Amino acid sequence: MSDDINNSMNYINETSKINTTNETGEADDTVRNSENSENSEINDDSKTKEDNSETNEISENIRPFEIDEDEIDEEDLKGIKRRKFAILFTIMAIAIVIGSVIAVQKFIINKQTAETLNANEISDSKGSKNQIDNKASNSENSSEVEDVAFIEKYLNQQMKGQMPDGADGKKVVYLTFDDGPSETVTPQVLDALKAENVHATFFLVGKAIDESEVNKNIVKREITEGNAIGNHTYSHNYKYLYPNGKINLENCMSDFEKTNQSLKNILGQDFSTRAVRFPGGQMTWDKKDPAGANAMDEALHEKDYHQIDWNSLSQDAEGAHKNAEQLKQEVIKTVSGREKAIILMHDTYGKEETAKALPEIIKYLKQQGYEFKIMK
Ligand SMILES: [Zn+2]
Numbered sequence: 001m002s003d004d005i006n007n008s009m010n011y012i013n014e015t016s017k018i019n020t021t022n023e024t025g026e027a028d029d030t031v032r033n034s035e036n037s038e039n040s041e042i043n044d045d046s047k048t049k050e051d052n053s054e055t056n057e058i059s060e061n062i063r064p065f066e067i068d069e070d071e072i073d074e075e076d077l078k079g080i081k082r083r084k085f086a087i088l089f090t091i092m093a094i095a096i097v098i099g100s101v102i103a104v105q106k107f108i109i110n111k112q113t114a115e116t117l118n119a120n121e122i123s124d125s126k127g128s129k130n131q132i133d134n135k136a137s138n139s140e141n142s143s144e145v146e147d148v149a150f151i152e153k154y155l156n157q158q159m160k161g162q163m164p165d166g167a168d169g170k171k172v173v174y175l176t177f178d179d180g181p182s183e184t185v186t187p188q189v190l191d192a193l194k195a196e197n198v199h200a201t202f203f204l205v206g207k208a209i210d211e212s213e214v215n216k217n218i219v220k221r222e223i224t225e226g227n228a229i230g231n232h233t234y235s236h237n238y239k240y241l242y243p244n245g246k247i248n249l250e251n252c253m254s255d256f257e258k259t260n261q262s263l264k265n266i267l268g269q270d271f272s273t274r275a276v277r278f279p280g281g282q283m284t285w286d287k288k289d290p291a292g293a294n295a296m297d298e299a300l301h302e303k304d305y306h307q308i309d310w311n312s313l314s315q316d317a318e319g320a321h322k323n324a325e326q327l328k329q330e331v332i333k334t335v336s337g338r339e340k341a342i343i344l345m346h347d348t349y350g351k352e353e354t355a356k357a358l359p360e361i362i363k364y365l366k367q368q369g370y371e372f373k374i375m376k
Pocket of ligand 1: 178179232236278279280
């Protein structure tokens with residue numbers, strides 16, 4: 001920027017020099033021309049009587065100024081006047097050039113100031129955005145956030161019947177909700193979480209996010225209120241993701257990326273989540289397509305994505321429709337004996353009973369001494 005100003009200032013200075021020279025040159029010419037014409041006039045004057053009388057008249061006019069007639073004649077006076085005019089003209093020309101240089105300078109300074117102000121405004125708005133981000137992360141304290149890689153490993157070891165490395169005697173529960181957002185259920189879930197002052201991790205379906213502006217605002221609310229977001233594919237379409245019961249790596253990866261982009265569109269390009277959950281869960285495909293599941297796992301780890309299954313559930317997507325009390329009983333049954341409980345629930349359309357059961361489920365888990373965490 002300063003280089004630009006220097007360059008433009010140099011240019012202006014050069015231009016003003018040229019202008020001044022030109023103006024002066026013209027002025028000089030004018031002076032010279034008037035001198036020439038004076039000389040010729042003088043020559044002519046000496047020849048004509050009429051002119052002589054003119055000279056006399058003017059000489060008389062000069063008399064009141066008490067200028068010696070012999071030394072300065074009328075033509076000399078004209079010459080002086082013309083020279084004065086030429087000098088005045090030159091001074092005015094220089095003044096105009098200097099004036100324009102100052103005006104241009106002021107304009108550049110104003111422009112620079114405006115740019116600086118704009119830059120400050122941008123950094124201010126960034127600052128306030130950071131404040132919002134900080135607020136969001138303040139409403140969840142850092143000890144409340146678990147690394148997704150830790151949970152992935154914990155669940156894998158537990159599934160294989162091994163003692164998980166992360167077992168430390170501390171009871172922790174992770175509430176997770178799949179298939180949202182929905183306009184009907186997710187707001188009720190968020191209300192319940194807020195009322196109980198706990199947070200959850202929402203595994204979102206990209207297609208559902210993009211469905212409506214209301215849903216996009218729900219995603220913003222999830223984050224603003226201190227919850228975490230995971231990726232549950234874009235289409236949630238088994239035929240597309242697992243054609244003929246085999247994992248299609250390309251389709252799965254592009255579906256995860258598509259949801260990722262939908263999230264960035266709403267939450268900003270800096271947003272990313274490392275938590276992914278397959279429709280049907282990792283354990284389903286580990287059994288049905290072990291080779292495909294292994295390749296998938298490698299591809300995900302390359303991008304620092306981690307698969308998060310569950311070890312407890314409300315059964316709100318399995319079997320017959322259950323009421324709130326039945327859902328709570330399923331949670332109690334499956335959480336029982338778990339040191340780290342990752343609970344699967346759903347907040348999509350038709351899951352009103354889940355939202356209804358949630359306050360009671362949270363109260364029960366609190367009574368059991370569970371600490372509530374989210375995963376990132
Ligand atoms: Zn699902």
